[in-house]
Amino acid sequence: MTKGNSTKITDELYQYMLAHNPPLDEVQRGLVATTYEVFPDAAGMQSAEEQGPLLAFLVRLTGARHIVEIGTFTGFSSLSMAQAMPADGRLIACDVSEEWTAYAREAWAKAGVADRIDLRIAPALETLRAMPAEPHIDMAYMDADKQSQIAYWEELVPRLRPGGLLVTDNTLYHGQVLDPAATGGAAGVQAYNDHVVADPRMESVLLAISDGITLSRKR
Template identity: 50%
Template sequence: MSVKSLPLTDELHEYLVAHGSPPDEIVRELVEETRAALPAEAQMQVAPEQAALLTFLARLVGARQAVEVGTFTGLSSLAIARGLADGGRLTCFDISAEYTSVARRYWARAGVDDRIELRIGPAADGLHDLPHERYLDFAFIDADKVGYPVYWSELVPRMRPGGLIAVDNVLRDGRVLAPQDEADRAIAAFNDEVLVDVRVDLVMLPVADGLTLARVR
């Protein structure tokens, strides 16, 4: 028994991934292409165990209406789309047509492209234009860190009671303890703000670079 999460060696991480829902061929090839074509940006892609968790969470809440803020090359959106209930829809917001062109190819290969609507442009504007009602079942935030408070403020009022928001990179590789740049400071402040948000129940998990799960009341 451990009083805190175990540190993950490379070998233990491989074991963890293999004993969850291991990546299939499409996921493996998407990860490999992203790392080969975009080596400087590949760290923006979610970890394989995180992708499996997103699918699991979407299924757990029976998500039919979902939103993703920050799509990159599409691994997280692919994972969420695979977890949607029959007839479910995922709306993705991203500013890069280049990165998301990769996503589109893999969505099609996985047969989930008919469930996903991609909107290119500032996410804050796109979220603001969504229906002003509590209809969203699931949301995933993984975009520019300074924008997190805006994305949160737009999403929470649109989540149904019991809806789930997952927020990535909340530990900033440990730098939330001693922020070094604007993004670190933004996440540290965001973490403090959501902790006292009475509209949600939340837990922060040491998954990948830190993942906050917030259940809307």
């Protein structure tokens, strides 16, 4: 097996990469800073800075108007996607925390996209199961509790339109996917990755971006 020309991402190279991506806007930068200030212990859950422009790019690339997000936290990823959607698009954001998502609501309002986002505070599986069963979702972003990912996948895949895109975060789980004795979230991600690659309904690629991002397209 050949490894290709993989590049070790040093801090300097990471900054170079960010400098050659679209910059975060004022609301996005403010939200990232506030999250680290108010929730220093949880802030590491926020999608990485380069993922905002990447998600926006994917929204524009697919022309997505119906988006589902599983795992909203303080709103960085939902904000990035909602800003890239057409004004009549709709993003359903799933989370269980009123406290964290209060900051998301504030950022969405500041950015003028609050009317595009429908926040559902409930276990995401309940929210997904209550959605129409027919294929209508253009794009989904999965970034919540890792043990439930196969269940989320099984609810999302039939609801994705042909050509629809499912983006899953943390699919390398800090390298713990290699641990044969993995438990908890790491074991959830291992099982999920095996499930995804074996599903003939979807075409998937696992990319070594950030903590691993899998792009899955409905056939």
